[in-house]
């Protein structure tokens with residue numbers, strides 16, 4: 001039989017989706033599953049987005065320019081300027097989601113065997129993207145006890161080798177909910193400049209910041225990283241448009257843009273209808289974000305309060321995005337998460353969570369942890385955490 005590649009065999013399964021078959025079986029048995037495993041917001045997409053798609057009069061759904069339509073890129077640049085990120089349309093390549101922007105970034109700056117340093121736990125699909133790109137992720141462990149703050153900068157520095165090409169951060173963090181401070185960003189900026197590295201900054205959750213007086217620090221704001229920074233962005237979470245499959249890569253470094261454009265040309269075009277939707281989304285009134293952020297703030301506060309009532313549970317308090325990492329009083333969180341779906345129910349209800357080990361690349365890390373996405377409304381979060389509490393009690397008495 002023809003053989004599958006090593007790369008294909010090494011491609012990790014998504015920890016967010018790998019328990020799906022168990023959830024499907026539970027649902028077939030009539031059990032309601034509260035999905036805390038995946039960052040699919042239940043928030044409505046802004047009305048003007050859906051309207052723009054309905055009102056579209058295009059007769060041929062053609063390709064757009066590989067870098068995205070001019071109109072859309074101009075509008076994105078204006079959006080960034082409002083966020084203290086001084087970029088122009090020429091600094092932007094529109095992509096099929098933030099996912100493709102990540103692939104283009106890795107494709108543009110790494111060769112086979114190169115290394116990227118990354119604080120872990122990290123967005124699990126970075127593992128998949130790195131396998132697909134033939135590079136090695138070199139983790140620096142951040143700790144639940146410190147709320148997953150940036151590890152000491154020396155921990156990064158001692159891992160830099162001639163193969164190191166970049167540091168990759170996610171800010172605000174998935175799965176940690178951590179938000180890097182100005183001082184932390186300054187330290188990272190000094191490090192990448194000192195060693196001539198790129199800083200890939202995944203900022204797809206930029207607007208999801210919950211505490212008064214705390215401002216999101218973009219890598220392209222004021223850290224002098226014009227040559228070094230590559231921003232990964234997406235409309236998926238910002239406007240609850242995950243299915244539009246629209247994102248972008250942003251850099252002031254024209255070599256990066258020129259190179260990423262070649263990858264963009266190879267796949268021809270980002271989705272045309274999605275760009276119409278994306279353009280309309282940029283007119284979303286501020287009140288939409290105010291309401292959404294308030295909703296998530298409430299959900300975060302509710303979740304943290306409810307989790308604190310469960311004995312033996314440790315939780316890092318999230319400042320942004322809509323995830324948190326929770327350490328459970330069980331030996332193996334993955335087995336527990338599977339058991340929740342296959343063997344447990346409370347009045348015909350159970351919960352699905354993402355085992356956190358898949359958000360680390362160091363073997364053995366995160367085995368007692370899960371990631372919770374607080375993408376459900378408050379009542380459901382309260383019910384889901386109650387089910388989790390009862391489940392832990394039952395599991396530990398088996």
Ligand SMILES: Cc1ncc(COP(=O)(O)O)c(C=O)c1O
Pocket residue numbers: 039096097098099100123170174202204233234235236242245246247
């Ligand atoms: C941190 C982070 N980056 C990138 C992505 C990719 O998003 P998309 O491809 O939908 O834009 C996600 C999706 O969940 C994410 O959480």
